[in-house]
Amino acid sequence: MKSLYEQDKKYILNTYNRLDLIIEKGEGSYVFDIDGNKYLDMYSGISVNNLGHDKGIVEAIIKQASKYMHLSNYFVSEPVVNLAKLFVENTFASKVFFTNSGTESNEAAIKLCRKYGKQSNENKYELLSAYNSFHGRTTGALALTGQEKYQKNFMPLIPGVSHFKYNDIEDLRAKVNENTCGLFLEIIQGEGGIVEISKEFIDEVVKLSKKYDFLIVIDEIQAGMGRTGDLFAYEQYDFTPHIVTISKSVGGGIPLGAMLVSEYVENILQPGDHGSTFAANPVSCAGGEYVMNKLVNTDLCNEVKSKGNYLINKLNNLKEKYPHIIKEVRGRGLMIGIDVGQYVNDIKKIAQENRLLLNSTNNTIIRLLPSLCITTDEINEFLTIFEKILKEVK
Ligand SMILES: Cc1ncc(COP(=O)(O)O)c(C=O)c1O
Incomplete structure (x- = not known):
């Protein structure tokens, strides 16, 4: 039996580059693959799942x-x-x-x-x-x-x-x-x-x-x-x-x-x-x-502002620490772009190995669109993994 990934390639018109990852379910800010691995989801379906995977x-x-x-x-x-x-x-x-x-x-x-x-x-x-x-x-x-x-x-x-x-x-x-x-x-x-x-x-x-x-x-x-x-x-x-x-x-x-x-x-x-x-x-x-x-x-929009400011500040700290990788941090609320130049694909790859799903756009930008309900603990989890990647990336 071919994997779902291979069947997708066989039956569906080739207009998308897929991740080699099969998701079984989503919960809050996370998705789980068919082997039970848990990933922090910074795609939110490209801003579709703004409340996360919400019951x-x-x-x-x-x-x-x-x-x-x-x-x-x-x-x-x-x-x-x-x-x-x-x-x-x-x-x-x-x-x-x-x-x-x-x-x-x-x-x-x-x-x-x-x-x-x-x-x-x-x-x-x-x-x-x-x-x-x-x-x-x-x-x-x-x-x-x-x-x-x-x-x-x-x-x-x-x-x-x-x-x-x-x-x-x-x-x-x-x-x-x-x-x-x-x-x-x-x-x-x-x-x-x-x-x-x-x-x-x-x-x-x-x-x-x-x-x-x-x-x-x-x-x-x-x-x-x-x-x-x-x-x-x-x-x-x-x-x-x-x-x-x-x-x-x-x-x-x-x-x-x-x-x-x-x-x-x-x-x-x-x-x-x-x-x-x-x-x-x-x-x-x-x-x-x-x-x-x-x-x-609810107070969700105000929370997005404060969580966004927190995340952007922390990312700017990382920019100072890793200026050869991070060129700029841009955005507002929980719509954030990190310009990482040529490192973009390596960062995404290492992120996935570390159970973090990162999207990119316009060749050099890591685009963060997490669930608006992401907690401060989850933001800190992201920051810890992200810094680990910055240390690893060549
Ligand atoms: C700003 C903007 N406008 C329009 C669209 C198109 O939306 P859809 O893919 O639902 O047709 C997108 C999709 O990403 C978008 O980001």
């Missing part, structure tokens, strides 16, 4: 699944309404459109921006996003994703999309014009290596949005849902977006995404303009209700 979510979704799993968008559904209400009552949004994934949330936002633009001028359909951004892989969202490596084999993508240099105000000014209908922005570029936007840049985006009448879409798919210590990362800045796109942990581990819209644009999309068979899935929304209640009705 409460499981109970919530089982409860809903035992009533009904799907009805179709011809029916109103209690968990769907409840989750939308939680977003409207706790954020800038006045309405919610549910999707199944991050890329679909951005596709919905592309359509809303284009319809908004075309209401004033047929040529007002141009979209802007940053170089080094990541907004998804369907052809609309991929056009926004400002990285050649993801786009080059699939050209042409949707027309009318240009890119500006992140945090470069002059370049932004040069790219915006009266035909711009929407600008997409990550507050912290996640796939791009944990790079944070400057306040000055946001101020300029807001100024230009008023001058040229385009919509500001903040992509919180990775940075949102408490990851940075606020419900949304943009809340640290003094502005209100027109649209926020979310996904990943919104469904508590079941596929779900959403486009949150401000009152100003809540009537742009009309019946027939957009839709999805599966979204919003009632079971995903039941998971989402549980997650949102934790984020808005």
Whole structure:
């Protein structure tokens, strides 16, 4: 009998590089392999399992699944309404459109921006996003994703999309014009290596949005849902977006995404303009209700801030001790990037041997996205193993 790893290679299209590790179950901040080995999980499913492997979510979704799993968008559904209400009552949004994934949330936002633009001028359909951004892989969202490596084999993508240099105000000014209908922005570029936007840049985006009448879409798919210590990362800045796109942990581990819209644009999309068979899935929304209640009705977000500061301080101490390996520590809350240059793959390999699962992005960055519920003891466990790796790595 071939191992599950070999069968995966045989039967599944070769689009992912898998870890040679077969996980049997997850519990809190840990996962366990089929031999019973326990690993500290710093992936959290790339920010999907924001509450860790949480039994409460499981109970919530089982409860809903035992009533009904799907009805179709011809029916109103209690968990769907409840989750939308939680977003409207706790954020800038006045309405919610549910999707199944991050890329679909951005596709919905592309359509809303284009319809908004075309209401004033047929040529007002141009979209802007940053170089080094990541907004998804369907052809609309991929056009926004400002990285050649993801786009080059699939050209042409949707027309009318240009890119500006992140945090470069002059370049932004040069790219915006009266035909711009929407600008997409990550507050912290996640796939791009944990790079944070400057306040000055946001101020300029807001100024230009008023001058040229385009919509500001903040992509919180990775940075949102408490990851940075606020419900949304943009809340640290003094502005209100027109649209926020979310996904990943919104469904508590079941596929779900959403486009949150401000009152100003809540009537742009009309019946027939957009839709999805599966979204919003009632079971995903039941998971989402549980997650949102934790984020808005407990102290979890504040704890993320203090745990994040603690971890970043300790990592900066390690940077001073091992300057030949750690070049920079970046990020906010529990969304942290450690630039380790050429050592990235060795560090990941030794980490796995030491029962620590580390993710990387953008070639040189170890990306930490632990469960938001990670305890200080677990953070210390991570730091002990990480320092051991820094001593070992050649
Ligand atoms: C900022 C950002 N936007 C969009 C996406 C795409 O989300 P999905 O993979 O659910 O389509 C991602 C995925 O990593 C992301 O990090």
